Amino acid sequence: MKIHAIQTGTVALTTSWREGVGHGRRRLLNTLVDREWTEPLPIYAFVIEHPEGVIVVDTGETARVAERGYFPRWSPFFRFAVREHVAAEEEIGPQLERLGIAPADVRWVVMTHLHTDHIGGLHHFPRNEILVSRTELAYARGLRGRLRGYVNKRWPAWFSPTLVDLAQVPFGPFPTSRALTAAGDVTLVPAPGHTPGQLAVVVDEGDHSVLLAGDSSYTEEAMLLGKVDGVGADENDEMLTHRRIRDYAATRPTVYLPAHDPESATRLGERRPVEVTPQRAVA
Numbered sequence: 001m002k003i004h005a006i007q008t009g010t011v012a013l014t015t016s017w018r019e020g021v022g023h024g025r026r027r028l029l030n031t032l033v034d035r036e037w038t039e040p041l042p043i044y045a046f047v048i049e050h051p052e053g054v055i056v057v058d059t060g061e062t063a064r065v066a067e068r069g070y071f072p073r074w075s076p077f078f079r080f081a082v083r084e085h086v087a088a089e090e091e092i093g094p095q096l097e098r099l100g101i102a103p104a105d106v107r108w109v110v111m112t113h114l115h116t117d118h119i120g121g122l123h124h125f126p127r128n129e130i131l132v133s134r135t136e137l138a139y140a141r142g143l144r145g146r147l148r149g150y151v152n153k154r155w156p157a158w159f160s161p162t163l164v165d166l167a168q169v170p171f172g173p174f175p176t177s178r179a180l181t182a183a184g185d186v187t188l189v190p191a192p193g194h195t196p197g198q199l200a201v202v203v204d205e206g207d208h209s210v211l212l213a214g215d216s217s218y219t220e221e222a223m224l225l226g227k228v229d230g231v232g233a234d235e236n237d238e239m240l241t242h243r244r245i246r247d248y249a250a251t252r253p254t255v256y257l258p259a260h261d262p263e264s265a266t267r268l269g270e271r272r273p274v275e276v277t278p279q280r281a282v283a
């Protein structure tokens, strides 16, 4: 199995967006008033070349973010707290083409969640099966979704994903799961917190696993330390997800790949697993 990290441009955030400051409503406000920025962070999507077909996990961002009015003007988050840069050739479509992967080769597109920088490349997959958790779609759609920061007016008109309900089948510390492949080596697990319906994807590569984490945390360190971001829907759920990932990584070598961690591609290339010290595992 081959796994590719595909960088579809960059996103810079206020520092208190990447690492939350304070709690509750104040934590959200802090992301807006913060004048300090992170360096441009990668926006990763991942591609698994699996014998049962290519699996795309997230679609990255679109170059259209440079158009005036692409993001809703009323949203203070897009005005004050996030800056994205994506060149046309950085979109996932052209990058798949360069890898020799045709759209028809893609068996599934799995969305970890529906934030703009994960769904922005969806227009490259009009004829593919898209998987989204039922909880995530319900949370992200309509006016309420827009108020929660989802840019759902930009979703393709044809967008009608297959809804995923996880089964009451534990997968290590994760209480529910769903095997995606018939071989049972690619599994969807719950990763709530950043959004309520977020999914993570665990790829079994024999003696280790690769965990495609979406925005479970922005960095590996934040997951290890249980530090929540500035905008996640539920701080406690986010920490619970961090703990489950640490517990999983304590029992099995796990390469942890968040979508915006500058180290993700290197860790994937080296198959460098998370180092969970016993102290951290019980924290």
Ligand SMILES: [Zn+2]
Residues within 6 Å of the ligand: 113, 115, 194, 215
């Ligand atoms: Zn997100």
